[in-house]
Amino acid sequence: MKPRLTLRWIVFAVAVFVMNFPVISTLVTAFKSPGEVSRNPSLWIETPTFENFATVLTTSDRLNIYNYLWNSTVAAGIGAVLPIVVAFPLAWAIVRRGVGRAILFPLVVNLRALPLIIFAIPIYMMFSVAGLLDTRLGLGLILAVVNLPLALMLLVNAVAEIPHEIEEAAHMDGARLPRLLFRIVLPLCRPALITTFIFGFITAWNEFLFGLMLTTSKAVPMTVGASFFFATSGGGVQWGVAAAVMVVAALPPLALGLVMYRRITGSLVAGAVKG
Amino acid sequence: MASRQHRENALLASPLVLFLLLILGFPTVLSLIYGFSETSFETLMQPQFSGLQNFRDVLGDPTFWQAAGFSLRFGLITAVLQCALGLALAVYLAPLVRAHPWTVAILIIPMIVAPAMMGLMYRLVLHEFAGPLPHYLYQWFGWSPSFLGPAHVFKTVVLAETLQWTPFAFLLFLTAYQSIPSELREAASVDGARPLRLFWKIEWPLMLPTVFVALFIRFIDGFRVFDNIYTLVGSGPGGSTTSMSIYIYETFLRRGEIGKAMAAAILLFLTAFLLLALGQWLTRRRRP
Numbered sequence: 001m002k003p004r005l006t007l008r009w010i011v012f013a014v015a016v017f018v019m020n021f022p023v024i025s026t027l028v029t030a031f032k033s034p035g036e037v038s039r040n041p042s043l044w045i046e047t048p049t050f051e052n053f054a055t056v057l058t059t060s061d062r063l064n065i066y067n068y069l070w071n072s073t074v075a076a077g078i079g080a081v082l083p084i085v086v087a088f089p090l091a092w093a094i095v096r097r098g099v100g101r102a103i104l105f106p107l108v109v110n111l112r113a114l115p116l117i118i119f120a121i122p123i124y125m126m127f128s129v130a131g132l133l134d135t136r137l138g139l140g141l142i143l144a145v146v147n148l149p150l151a152l153m154l155l156v157n158a159v160a161e162i163p164h165e166i167e168e169a170a171h172m173d174g175a176r177l178p179r180l181l182f183r184i185v186l187p188l189c190r191p192a193l194i195t196t197f198i199f200g201f202i203t204a205w206n207e208f209l210f211g212l213m214l215t216t217s218k219a220v221p222m223t224v225g226a227s228f229f230f231a232t233s234g235g236g237v238q239w240g241v242a243a244a245v246m247v248v249a250a251l252p253p254l255a256l257g258l259v260m261y262r263r264i265t266g267s268l269v270a271g272a273v274k275g
Numbered sequence: 276m277a278s279r280q281h282r283e284n285a286l287l288a289s290p291l292v293l294f295l296l297l298i299l300g301f302p303t304v305l306s307l308i309y310g311f312s313e314t315s316f317e318t319l320m321q322p323q324f325s326g327l328q329n330f331r332d333v334l335g336d337p338t339f340w341q342a343a344g345f346s347l348r349f350g351l352i353t354a355v356l357q358c359a360l361g362l363a364l365a366v367y368l369a370p371l372v373r374a375h376p377w378t379v380a381i382l383i384i385p386m387i388v389a390p391a392m393m394g395l396m397y398r399l400v401l402h403e404f405a406g407p408l409p410h411y412l413y414q415w416f417g418w419s420p421s422f423l424g425p426a427h428v429f430k431t432v433v434l435a436e437t438l439q440w441t442p443f444a445f446l447l448f449l450t451a452y453q454s455i456p457s458e459l460r461e462a463a464s465v466d467g468a469r470p471l472r473l474f475w476k477i478e479w480p481l482m483l484p485t486v487f488v489a490l491f492i493r494f495i496d497g498f499r500v501f502d503n504i505y506t507l508v509g510s511g512p513g514g515s516t517t518s519m520s521i522y523i524y525e526t527f528l529r530r531g532e533i534g535k536a537m538a539a540a541i542l543l544f545l546t547a548f549l550l551l552a553l554g555q556w557l558t559r560r561r562r563p
Contacts, residue, residue, distance in 0.1 A: 008371040012378060015364055019385045019438045022396035025407045029399060041402075041410040086290040093287035097280070100288055108291070111299075113492075114547050115499035117520040118540045121527050122302030125309070145298050152291075177283055206389030208502040209520070213528065223391045227506055230395055237398075239405045246395060250388050257387035261380035264387070268443065269450045272492055 023250070029243035037240045052244035065248065068225030071136050072205055072252075075221055078140025079204035080197050083151035086144075091155035092185055096167070105152070112149035112271075119145070120213050127214060136219045142210050147200035150271050154199075157270060158192030159185065195263040202253040202264070222249045310537040322534075329538035338514060339539060342522035349433065349518060350497035354490050356437045361444025361489065362482075366474065369452050383446060385439045394506030397435050425512040432504050432516055436497060444489045451485035452478065484558075491554050495547070519543055 017024070029037060031048045040046060056065055093099035123142055124133070132138030162185060170184050186193075211221040220228075226249045229242040257264055310329055312322030333339050364382075372378055385393070400406050401422040412419035422431045455478060463473050501520035510517040510525060517525070523543065527536035 005371055005374060008368055011364075012368055012371055012382075015368075016381050016384075019382075019441065021408075021438075022393060022400050022435075023384065023388060025400045026396045028407075029405070037405055041405050041407050043407050082294075086294045089287040090291045093284055097284055097287075099284045104288065104292070108295070110551055113495045113551055115501075115520055115543055117499070117501065117523045118306075118544045118547075119299065119302060121523070121533075121536055121540055122306040122309070123298070124527075125305050125533075126302050141298055144294075148291075148295075202387060206387075206391070208389060208391035208506070209524075212505075213524070223389050223502075226392060227395060230398060230506075237405075239399055239402070242395070243399060246392055250392055253387050253389070254384065257383070258380055261383060265379060265383060265446055268386075268446060272447055272488055 026243045026246050029239055030247045032240055034238065034240050052240040055241050056244045056248060063228055065225065065245065068220055068222040071219050072222040074136040075139040075143055075219070076201050076204035078137065079143025079147055080200035082140070082144035083147040083200060084193060084196055087148060087152040087155050088186070089181065091152060092159050092181060094156055095159040108152050109149050116146065116209050120209060124213055134215045134217060134219050139210060139214055139219055139221065142214065143204040143207055146207060147203055150267065151196045151200060153271055154192050154196045154267055155189065158189045162188050195267050198256055198260050198263060199267050202257055205253050306537050306540060309533055310541045312534055314533045316531050316533070325534065329534040332535050333539045333542060338517065339522060341514065342517045342519050345517060346498045346500070346519040349500060350494045352433055353436045353497040354493035357441045357444045357493050358486060358489050360437070360441045362448045362486070364445045365448035365452055366478070369449060372449060383442045386442050390439065390502040391506045393435065393439050394503035397507050401431070423508050425515060428508060428511050428516055432507065435503055435507065436500065439503070440493060440496070444493060447485055447489045448482060451482045455481050487558070495550065
């Protein structure tokens with residue numbers, strides 16, 4: 001007996017439309033001319049135009065979208081790679097030798113549930129002394145902390161799935177620990193490394209609170225930069241331009257997420273079930 | 276041999292431990308110092324020990340309690356709504372997803388959009404003149420509520436959070452639903468159980484642990500909410516959408532009351548810690 005899907009398609013379409021209504025509205029508005037935006041707030045575009053995108057991409061030095069995009073790319077890159085670097089050796093040690101299973105592992109994993117604002121203030125003070133305020137490196141470092149719990153969990157899962165025999169065989173062949181780790185375990189973990197990186201990059205790109213607090217001008221990330229376009233300077237918000245900015249800002253994580261959706265959903269579920 | 280293993284183990288753990296000590300350990304010490312001191316941005320380097328004064332200030336601040344109440348209500352309501360909607364969608368759409376796996380990718384789009392951006396997008400959606408939602412409400416019903424006014428702002432932010440994160444609950448429930456052995460369902464339908472009975476007798480009990488996990492995760496996330504509320508309405512009309520995170524942020528950066536903000540952060544940390552411990556104790560008790 002095959003279940004009828006027609007009604008399910010309708011429910012699916014309604015759910016997608018309602019949940020994505022802001023995204024759809026933004027996308028539509030981004031293609032309306034300034035005149036049309038003030039005249040026609042409906043979801044129908046009378047005369048589609050790329051005007052807003054042209055404005056955004058040739059924007060002045062005060063609101064430079066290329067800077068925001070570059071800052072987000074660098075900071076999110078650091079925020080996605082660093083957790084893998086520091087968590088990988090420990091993940092192996094946790095699985096194969098039980099190192100840190102009692103305290104360190106639960107401590108790191110539970111970090112994820114803490115409100116970020118708790119760290120934001122002392123880190124602001126520390127960064128102001130260390131000269132890391134308003135730098136991409138500083139922002140990247142703290143984004144790495146945000147990503148660390150899930151990175152450690154995903155890597156622990158990955159190492160645990162490697163058959164013991166492979167490592168034992170290598171051990172018999174006299175492979176020392178560094179060689180074992182980097183020549184044998186690391187390549188076998190590649191799928192998990194990619195997932196961890198993608199997931200971490202999206203999370204870091206989408207982060208807002210630390211960007212808001214720890215940057216002011218040079219290192220402002222895209223999420224914070226986008227909110228600048230909503231600051232009313234005189235004549236109110238230019239909705240078409242603001243919408244175009246958001247489309248550009250949301251595009252990188254959306255493209256990554258849609259292409260890699262299987263990995264994303266898998267790691268979300270893995271993260272939740274273990275936590 | 277054993278001592279070499281010990282050295283190796285220490286070496287393997289050291290990158291992460293050093294990183295944590297540097298980025299979180301040091302700030303933790305700082306927050307303890309400043310939490311018990313009198314400071315301003317001008318005298319940042321000379322904190323004056325002031326005992327429990329900051330904590331007394333925080334606990335005597337009605338805004339703090341208002342924020343705590345807001346976060347608690349917001350976390351509870353959004354968690355329940357998301358789990359109810361997510362569960363219904365997962366169970367109903369499971370056959371569709373099995374036939375067409377790509378539909379999952381479309382359903383999780385809201386989660387991949389930054390919450391801060393979602394808040395900004397709702398500013399457009401709900402705008403009196405430029406927003407599509409008021410436009411259609413006027414067209415169809417001749418009336419539109421003021422979504423961000425004092426009377427409706429709480430419902431609006433709850434709705435925005437719920438619509439963005441229902442896909443998360445959906446995903447967890449879908450996975451749980453798909454992992455129910457098909458023999459169980461077949462056996463039940465051979466016995467003539469109707470779909471609703473099948474759900475309550477077989478599927479619901481098996482998915483119950485996932486329901487608790489989802490409720491807990493969504494509550495924690497709702498409790499600490501910042502991005503989407505901040506970009507949509509800030510602290511809201513009359514401070515009515517001041518969550519705990521927004522309260523601490525404003526105490527620190529807007530009012531420059533460093534010690535008080537730190538004290539509030541320490542209290543928030545203790546609360547979150549207790550919640551986590553409680554959550555873990557409950558799950559541990561459930562599986563002996």
